[in-house]
Amino acid sequence: MSSLSTAVRRTTLYGILVAGALLSVAPYLLTLNGALKRPSDLLSTDAWAPAHPATFANFSAVWGQYGMSSFLLHTLIVAVVVTAGQVVFSSLAAYALARMEFPGRDWLFWGYLATMMVPQMITLVPLFLMMRELGLVDTYAGLILPTVFGTPYGVFLVRQHFRTIPKDLEAAARIDGANTWTILVRIMLPLSRPILATLAIITFVNTWNNLIWPLIITNSDRTRVITVGISALQGEHVSDLPHIVLAGAALALLPLIAVFLLFQRHIVRSIALTGLK
Secondary structure (H helix, E strand, O other), X not given: OHHHHHHHHHHHHHHHHHHHHHHHHHHHHHHHHHHOOOHHHHHHOOOOOOOOOOOOHHHHHHHHHOOHHHXXXXXXXHHHHHHHHHHHHHHHHHHHHHHOOOOOHHHHHHHHHHHHHOOHHHHHHHHHHHHHXXXXXXXXXXXXXXXXXXXXXXXXHHHHHHOOOOHHHHHHHHHOOOOHHHHHHHHHHHHXXXXXXXXXXXXXXXXXXXXXXXXXXXXXXXXXXXXXXXXXXXXXXXOOOHHHHHHHHHHHHHHHHHHHHHHHHHHXXXXXXXXXX
16 A cells, blocks of 8 residues: 555656646747747647648848847857856855955955845946946947856855865865866866856856847947847847747757757756766
8 A cells, every 4th residue: 555655656746747847848949949930820720739840941031131130149159158158257256255364254255245135227327327438339348348257156155165176186286296286176166067057057047138238238249148149139030030039949949958958968967967966
């Protein structure tokens, strides 16, 4: 009887998980399905009805005719640079706050972490005024600079992991003559690959999906990113070309799926490591 109740509970649990997964994935599947439909089929069939016959003409149109190829390139450049910068600078700051002793270290860390409580909307106007004074409006630098040098969340995530690494490893390395830079590069960073991969994917996805700041800081197609491009596309064509909007949204979604699949193993390992600690 106990084995039967266990099987029932397990089946119920898996059923709930599958239902939750389908509920989460459904909007993305509907977007991809709608992007593959012909304009006449999109308006005459249910949203969940399979695209038959499927067509890639919508992707071809949004890629060339509506300039999404350049928007996609701009987004990729910004996301890669911001991700690389956050991984590098967050690691440097995290090591200093986790291992180096100096007056006011903890107060500095908690003060920096407290800035996470400040809503983004409050900082947008001062940040824009700063970029305007520096002549960085509608430039890649204006898009990248506000986040490339790390964020409180990134520093916190890496710092907490650094604190779980035994100090005996550093002590042994210093006895062997290693300096601080060598310890960071040869010991701390290799042992922190799962956390760094987690930070990389979170930063990449957040940067890729960011709309508010790119919408404010850019005003031309030469630096426009994919989210702003889709927003403009909706404003101009949503009433008569919904298949183009869906194709643009699907085009923005596909790189994120690829990034997640690439880093999935590191994300799972990172969750396992933090759970064990």
